[in-house]
Amino acid sequence: MRHPSPLFELKQVSCRFNQVAALSQISLRIYPGERIALVGPSGAGKSTLLSLLNGTLAPSQGQVWVMGQNLAQARATSRRRVQRQIGMVYQQHHLIRNLAVIHNVNAGHLGYWPLWKAAWSLVWPLQVDQAAAALAQVGIADKLYARTDRLSGGQQQRVALARVLVQNPAVILADEPIASVDPERSRDIMDLLRHLSDTTGKTLVISLHEVDFARSHCDRVIGLREGKLRFDCPVSAASDSLFRDLYALSGEPQAVELR
């Protein structure tokens, strides 16, 4: 054990949706500063696991402890205080499509802003410099006042990242952040996440299908399949055959892309 207190701790966690067991009997700990790649075929439960970590979902069995709190039982305010420390980049972006980019970036402040300030900022954007800096960092400085739904998928992904930059959380959870981006931009985004982790010590949990990026940008891999933990080890210990087995087809008619 490298650090005394884990950021996240899952104790025998299962999560089911009606009859489907999305996750079963998962136990794991995540410590500050770790860079974790979450891999596994479609439907393995990666998104579900990330939702448990940020408190969107409560487990059907077991406990999820985040920063020393059991989120399922915490009071609303203390739960929010924890959640402010967790930034999330979604597979489908989940941006407010018809607002200007600046407002979507500023949404990163909402955990700290009082209501009146949030309302006023919709009329007259506040903290524009900070938003502009965040956008410059993700490489779309010129889109500050563009309408979000007029951006391409990859650009929207960057807006979501800029929002997380503004939120400045201790942990960044990213659900397939490079799924809709070309190879060059993928590298950019992964570099950016890695850079954030290097410079500010942010913890990363990134779900992805790209084994190479898992190797080059992370230091721990967690392999999920059919809701079960298949492996959890340092990248150096994860061999090609381990990944191949994880993604291998088992007669299920399903298309899987391995890159």
Next chain:
Amino acid sequence: MRFLGQSATAKDISPRSPRSIFSTERLIWLLLTTAAIAGSLFLAGYGQRSLINWGGWPQFWQFVQASLHPELDPVFLRLMGKATLITLAYAVCGTGLSLSLGLLAGILASAVWWRTLWPRWANLAQPAWLTVRAALSIPRAIHELIWGLFFLSILGLDPLVAVLAIAVPFSAIVAKVFSEILDETPSEPLQALVNTGTPPLSAFLYGLLPQALPNLLSYSFYRFECSLRSAAVLGVIGAGGLGYQILLSLQSLRYEELWTGFYALILLNGAVDTWSGLLRRKMGFTSRLDLSTGQPRNPAAQAIARDSASSRVEHPSTAYWVRFSLAGIACAIPLCFWSLRLDWTHLWSDRTGMLLRDILTQAQPGIVTIEQVRSLADLTAQTLAMSVLAMVMAGLGGVVFSFLAAQTFWLPGGILYPIGQHQRGSVGAWSLLGTSRLVLLVSRAVPTPIWALVFLYILFPGILPGAIALGLHNLGILGRLMAEVNENLEDEPVRSLRSLGASGLQTILYGFLPQNLPRFTAYSLYRWEVCLRETVIVGLVGAGGLGRLIAEQLSSFDYGGLVVTLSVFIGLTFVADLISAAMRRAVR
């Protein structure tokens, strides 16, 4: 590398027997609808007695001829101008009030509000919003005309009557629709905010309202158009304005004056509808009632919307025009309130209180006799028949007009414009479009009771003139709505059919109807609910049904009986809403 599953089994390839698009559920509804239509025709006296009153034709002809020479005397014109402004002011004030109250109530009646505010108490949240919804359904079930008569009897002749008669039921309708819009707005961005520790109120304001705003605004403009029509109807019961002037002219058989009133209404409605349509388009909101189908918007359509949005060049004059309109709205609302000189103290004056107490004490329903039950059942059947006939007429006519009155069909560059043919025939196309739009405008601009009185010249009294009047008025509304649906359809699939060599009718059959028919049916069913409520209006001018009884009981101050009739009527509208909702689910 791409691995594909081995098991694309024989099951997928084996030939299938053709399956009808009519599931059992749909088939049952189809049969029931047919039976309902047949029954309604029977109740209307079809095939049993003569329906057309040939003796009334000369007078009807006089009425028609008068359309060519409306009364243009300056004094009369000034009177009409003032009446027009009053009607407009009623509509503006009524809309303003109902939108602000409706927004508040709509937020409280939305499931997403309670879910966001109390995420942990999901089982408490549901009763909360169900209660709000149930409370809203009562004012909504009573037509604005009855509200008008009620306010008339406690406030006397006062402009408050018209404003309140619009505001009370419309607030409830707005609340219901707004809550549905909020609930159908994708809530993932809201959840995303909540999950990063945003307090619920901020998250709601930031993550949900902006996304819902286009739909909310577009519906608001549509509500304004509705308010204008209601303001005209309310005139007919004596609340003043254009409707009142028209009724006076009709009663004194001064057809020239009558037509002046018609033209004023048509101009006013046409101007407002055009302005509201243009404003919606300029603001980039295409559909105004996209909610009644409940179909989730498909991502492909969204992507296309995005592409077209990004390719749309915003012309600076557009921005000015929108700003100018919004500024106009901001000025018009206080101006209208001021010009009507509404005296709110009337609401709590002693006289109002006394009259209200009087009515409430008299409104104790007595014992209902078997005789009464039988007559109520009869009248209920008549009311239903009238609404069904009106709905069929409006629905079928609406579908036909939706193609004639849509801009994207026959005009050069339109979908059905013959490929390779330029300019030739475009005069015909324009006049077809113009005529059909005019027909729709006239049918919806003239209030239903006036149509009913006109049809009473050539038809014998009964439910048929009422049904036709209702059908015609609603055809005007439905045709326009459906034409907009056609105009907003993504045209790539249709154009690709066209390039395959499909003929115009084939294109409609394969391209438009499959995509739009569910929505058309949903609109028609929604309109049926409205028609049922509106049977009261034509009842007041003598077409049968519960409305007629309500009118009689009102004029003889039989408040006890009125309570019974109203309860039956409200029960009927509830049942109709349930049926319509079930059918809309079936066609989805």
